[in-house]
Amino acid sequence: MYRGLLWLCFLPSLLFGQRTDSLRIDFRPLLNGVALELEEEGGASAGAREVEVLRFYLSELQLLEGEEVVFAEEDHHHLIDAAQVASLQLPLTLPPGLRYDGLRFTLGVDSLTAASGVFGGDLDPTNGMYWTWRSGYINFKLEGTSPDCPARKQRFQFHVGGFQAPFNSERRVTLAIKPARSISIIIDLDSFFAATDLSQQYQVMSPGELSMKVADRLTRMFRVE
Amino acid sequence: MRQGVILLVVVMMSGLAFTLSSPPGIAYPDHFPTTAYDFRAHPLDSAKVQLGRRLFYDEILSADGTISCASCHSPYxxxxxxxxxxxxxxxxxIGTRNAPALFNLAWSTSFHHDGAHHSIELQPLAPISHPAEMGSSIGDIVRRLSEHAQYRQAFSESFGDSLVTGERVLKALAQFQLTLVSAxxxxxRVQAGKDTFSVQExxxxxxxxxxxxxxxxEPLFTTGGFARxxxxxxxxxxxxxxxxITALPEDSLLFxxxxxxxxxxxxxxxxxGRFRKLRQVLKHYASRDVRPMPISxxxxxxxxxxxxxLDDRDFVFNRNHGFPH
Incomplete structure (x- = not known):
């Protein structure tokens, strides 16, 4: 009798256990061609470019086959923080045998969510990713030091956000991928710095024309390994 | 047994009466439009309102424990x-702007003189964080409240457990402020046919x-928009x-x-806050450079x-949203 009940308990897992596939997305930030190590002391080594903060929102994650969306994560906002190793991995549970050849996501909090009220979890304002002086999430924070940056203590600070036209900084990123157990996505900081003259552009704190340009540049850091 | 059944029925009926007499939102007269705030999605809850009221009047929100919301937004x-x-x-x-009056916020879709915030729930982040206002942060407030036994109890009563989060603090503050209805x-009373204006009025x-x-x-006496x-x-x-806020030149001097x-x-x-008297305001509109109004x-x-x-004495002296005791 009891053994029967026990067996019954396992029945669902026997029936449904194999009915999902998994896909793990690993984000790998690269600086100077090697895995990013966050500089926490604040520009310790002289002469080198350092990154202290790399933190961004990722939402509306989708898998595509051609132009068709075959998988979509609803109402999910991930706060990805290079300082929190666990946040660099996104495990997805997919229907078995799902065919896909593309990955698409929004860099930032979608404007509908940004236009609504307060939320908890990754969207809680205690995460320091909501502007206080005005409405809106900071979609992307990139901070550090660089010898060519003329600001105080050679600091560059890019706080890219804004959800209202004409300065909406949310961006879609689409990458070609192949079905696998896991895929690695490079966040190529070198490509950002190659395209950014830190002696001229080193500070973005509000939505505007410069934040729009920087938002475009940030999307180009993402590529499949 | 029979007493138990009667008790059960009474409890169920009182529950029903409570449901009927407590609409999800706030009470307001017929000549008011429907609220902009979505009370169906976010119904008012009396425990959260009272928690928000307590937070509104508590200097614990500021960095040095000297300034509450009510310091600049006094009920009187x-x-x-x-x-x-x-x-x-x-x-x-000293800040750079006159503190706006707070009432009928459930009809408002933007906050601050420049509309910097569009959500009543997130707006408090501004005075909390401004170095010349409360000089604190929502993270620090969460830490201070978490160490406060009475607040943990109040969060428990409002949210089901004693966890203090930024979301919960801001939700409670919003719930209280939404109850500030001046009608x-x-x-x-004239609109409701219960009073009449004097000849001059x-x-x-x-x-x-x-x-x-x-x-x-009318009847909120603002479109909610911006004007020069x-x-x-x-x-x-x-x-x-x-x-x-918008970085758009065409928005210059819109308030x-x-x-x-x-x-x-x-x-x-x-x-x-440049005019101390209402007469000075009227005089400005009658004599301004652009489109002066021909009013003697x-x-x-x-x-x-x-x-x-339009003075609402009952609102100003309503103890239900005054300092909590």
């Missing part, structure tokens, strides 16, 4: 800051409808209003249209007489 001034053209925060620092002025009402109602739209009211820039402040309710309690006036001194008096019918 319709939640404005009487006699202060610019409000002051921690360490006696009991003489004007409202009636004349003032007609002039108001001709010259003021486009922006200060012809004030010259105070060069000690250089406040260009909405442009500082949010304030409600005209409770003016007797909310002086001084305008975004920088007598007509200005009539308009003021009408505006005083």
């Amino acid at each position: 001034n319709a939640f404005a800051h009487t006699d202060h053209d610019l409000s002051h925060g921690i360490n006696d620092q 009991g002025a003489k004007y409202d 009636q004349k003032g009402y007609q002039l108001f409808q001709t010259y003021c109602n486009d922006c200060h739209f 009211n012809g004030l010259r820039v105070d060069t000690t402040l250089n406040d260009f209003g909405r442009m500082m 949010k249209i304030p409600s005209l309710r409770n003016l007797s309690y909310t002086h001084p006036y305008m975004h920088d 001194a007598n007509e200005q008096s009539d308009i003021v007489a009408f505006l005083l019918t």
Whole structure:
């Protein structure tokens, strides 16, 4: 009798256990061609470019086959923080045998969510990713030091956000991928710095024309390994 | 057994009565439009309202424990800051704008004189974080409240467990502020057919409808939009209003249209508090550089007489949203 009940308990897992596939997305930030190590002391080594903060929102994650969306994560906002190793991995549970050849996501909090009220979890304002002086999430924070940056203590600070036209900084990123157990996505900081003259552009704190340009540049850091 | 059944029935009926007598939102008269805030999605909850009320009046929100929301939004001034053209925060620092009165916020879709915030739930982040206001942060507030046994208890009663989060603090503050409804002025009694205007008030009402109602739209006495009211820039402040938020040149000198309710309690006036008397405001509109209004001194008096019918004494002295005891 009891053994029967026990067996019954396992029945669902026997029936449904194999009915999902998994896909793990690993984000790998690269600086100077090697895995990013966050500089926490604040520009310790002289002469080198350092990154202290790399933190961004990722939402509306989708898998595509051609132009068709075959998988979509609803109402999910991930706060990805290079300082929190666990946040660099996104495990997805997919229907078995799902065919896909593309990955698409929004860099930032979608404007509908940004236009609504307060939320908890990754969207809680205690995460320091909501502007206080005005409405809106900071979609992307990139901070550090660089010898060519003329600001105080050679600091560059890019706080890219804004959800209202004409300065909406949310961006879609689409990458070609192949079905696998896991895929690695490079966040190529070198490509950002190659395209950014830190002696001229080193500070973005509000939505505007410069934040729009920087938002475009940030999307180009993402590529499949 | 029978007593138990009767008790059960009584409990069920009282539950039903509570449901019927407690709409998900706030009470307001028939001549008011429906609220902009979605009370169906976010119904009011009395425990959360009381928690928000307590937070609103508590200096624990500021960095040095000296400033509460009510420091600059006093209930006796319709939640404005009487006699202060610019409000002051921690360490006696002076800000750059006149603290706006707080009422009928459930109808508002933007907050601050420049509309910097669009959500009543997230707006408190601004005064909490501003170095010249509370000089704190939502993270620090969560830490301070988490160490406070009575607050943990209050969060437990409001949210089911004692965890303090930024979301919960802000939700509670919003819930309290949404209950601040000013709809009991003489004007409202006239609208309901329970009172009549004097001859002068009636004349003032007609002039108001001709010259003021486009922006200060009845019955909330604001469209909720932004307007350029012809004030010259105070060069000690250089406040260009909405442009500082949108970065769009066409928004230069646009300021949010304030409600005209409770003016007797909310002086001084305008975004920088430059006018101490209502008569000075009327004089400005009659003499400004662009589109001065052809209103004589007598007509200005009539308009003021009408505006005083928008004072809501019951709201200002309502103990339900006063300092918690």
